[in-house]
Amino acid sequence: MDKGETLNKILIVDDIEDIRKQLKWGLGREYAVLLAADGTEALTLFRRHQPLVVTLDLGLPPDEEGTEEGFRCLHEMLQIAPATKIIVITGNDGRENALKAVQMGAYDHYTKPVDLDELKVIISRAFHLQTIEAENRRLQSTIIERAGENNGIIGQCQVMQQVFTTIRKVAQSEVSVMVSGESGTGKELVARAIHDMSLRKHAPFIAINCGAIPDTLLESELFGHEKGSFTGAHVRVLGKVEYAHKGTLFLDEIGEIPGVLQVKLLRFLQEKKIQRVGGREDIPVDVRILAATNIDITKAMEDGRFREDLYYRIGVVTIDLPPxxxxxxxxxxLANLFLRKFATDFNKKIRGYSPEAEQYIIAYSWPGNVRELENKVQRAVLMVxxxxxxxxxxxxAALPSSPAIPEVQELGTLKDAREALEREMILSAIRTQGGNIAKAADILGVSRPTLYDLMKKHGI
Ligand SMILES: Nc1ncnc2c1ncn2[C@@H]1O[C@H](COP(=O)(O)OP(=O)(O)OP(=O)(O)O)[C@@H](O)[C@H]1O
Ligand SMILES: [Mg+2]
Incomplete structure (x- = not known):
């Protein structure tokens, strides 16, 4: 076998022949070295061989004294393959250019004259990073594949793994399932997954948002009505329950169903028959019920807003989605997967998040949960x-970075220390809540006006 085929490819771009020779000689044992003397040649080789690492001299002909051609190459290469590790080589006055290159996406920079051993270390680190990143991408692909088994629901954490187990356990049975969780946690996604894995999967999945329909219309939405049953009822209309016959009925925001209708719903669940509004006929219907709520149903029962007997019918199995x-x-x-998805959708080359952006993503409280994350990433991919x-x-929002807590000897009195810590905690709460003062106040256990007072006191 040709040795060059098995080695990692590196592209050396330099207009000086001696340097090319030196690097080829120095790197040839470990890597498959490709050489280019100018930008055009470099880009041709780059496209053909897709090297993982490139060393790029910025001073290329026809602009040997400047950097224009070098930057053009850098830009082009990153457009073609953003994951490439490009090490920019500059003259000894090239600090500004080096920084600019790194900002544009170069992996690292190196100042001439070339010290082979030093450069080798940088190159070997670049290849190492490539391996790690490739492994990461592979892992993500496996996760996406496995998400396919869970109907596109992504989750590696233990609680989500338990959710998947429950979904699989209940899907094939006929039991009702109540999914609870904050807004945007994936309740509907879970309901659809249960339906899609059930024996009813070829029959319809009908969703009705009980919170979005005025009370007066909800009964007719659910059970349908006969012609002439009320003013404006010109024709017979079937309700969602009937449309879901043989399939699954998803009652979203079930906590919002008014009391009278709760009774009617309960009767239907017991008798498996409905009467359309204004009708007398009992119509047998075969549906499986899934429900979702983002309010605390236990509390709603205590307050008398939700009937216990209905809950014991519908909440046979409950799935609580964590925020x-x-x-x-x-x-x-999820942030990385959404990034990849939207980058593909919008046809944009994006390498990832800046370290600072990553910190925000991790620290933020995500009150809108997965939906909020998905929306924010979509917007970012579009705008970036x-x-x-x-x-x-x-x-x-860019927030003032908080000064670290001073050393003990600098703190002075206990009062000073308290003040410093207070300031620190306020800043951190505001930052992790993405600038939302109400939420920050909540976390700190103070009222909003108090938090404003404290912010004023600390000059935040
Ligand atoms: N674990 C997950 N993996 C991938 N996508 C998810 C996940 N959870 C939620 N999503 C996505 O987030 C969005 C919101 O999910 P969904 O509509 O199921 O939430 P919900 O709990 O019903 O929200 P709401 O209470 O506001 O109705 C959807 O686009 C969904 O595809
Ligand atoms: Mg929903």
Whole structure:
């Protein structure tokens, strides 16, 4: 076998022949070295061989003294393959250019004259990073594949794994399932997954949002009505329950159903028959019920807003979806998957998040959960101009960075220490809540006006 085929490819771009020779000689044992003397040749080789690592001299002909051609090459290469690790080589006055290159997405920079051993270390680190990133991408692909088994629901954390187990256990049975969780946690996604894995999967999945329909219309929405049953009822209309015959009926925001209708719903669940509004006929209907709520149903029962007997019918099995902020590493996992998805959708080359953006994603409380994350990433991918998504692309307001807590000897009195800690905690609460003062106050256990007073006191 040709040795060159098995070695990792590196492309050396330099207009000086001696340097090319030196590097080829120095690197040839470990890597398959490709050489280019100018930009055009470099880009041709780059496209053909897709090397993982490139060393790029910025001073290329026809602009040997300047950097224009070098930057053009850098830009082109990153457009073609954003994951490439490009090490920019500059003259000894090239600090500014080096920084600019790194901002554009270069992996690292190196100042001439070339010290082979030093450069080798940088190159070997670049390849190492490539391996890690490739492994990461592979892992993500496996996760996406496995998400396919769970109908596209992504979750590696333990609670979500338990959710998947429950879904699989109940899907094939006929039991009713109540899914609870904050807004945007994926309740409807779970309901659809249960339906799609059930024996009813070829029959319809009918969703009705009980919270979005005025009380007066809800009964007719659910059970349908006969012609002439009320003013404006010109024709017979079937309700969602009948449409779901043989399939699944998803009662979204079930906590919002008014008391009178709760009774009617309960009767239907017991007798498996409905009467359309204004009708007398009992119509047998075969549906499986799934429900969702983002209010605390137990509390609603205590307050007398939700009937216990109905709950014991519908909540035979309950699935409680954790808020995104309690899902550990899932936040970053989802953020990366959404990034890849939207980058493909919008046909944009994006390498990932800046470290600062990542910190925000991890620290933020995500009150709108997965939906909010999905929306923020979508917007960021659309708006971003560079290759990295920054915190403000995600809509995180830049907040003052907090000074670290001073050393003990600098603190002085206990009062000073308390003040310093107070300030620190306020800043951190505001930051993790993405600038939402009400939420920050909540976390700190003070009222909003109090928090404003404290912010004023600390000059925040
Ligand atoms: N674990 C997950 N993996 C991938 N996508 C998810 C996940 N959870 C939610 N989503 C996505 O987030 C969005 C919101 O999900 P869904 O509509 O199921 O939430 P919900 O709990 O019903 O929200 P609401 O209470 O506001 O109705 C959807 O686009 C959904 O595809
Ligand atoms: Mg929903």
């Amino acid at each position: 995104l902020r309690n899902r550990g590493d899932d936040v970053m996992l 101009t560079g290759q990295l998504i920054e915190a403000d692309d995600l809509g995180f």
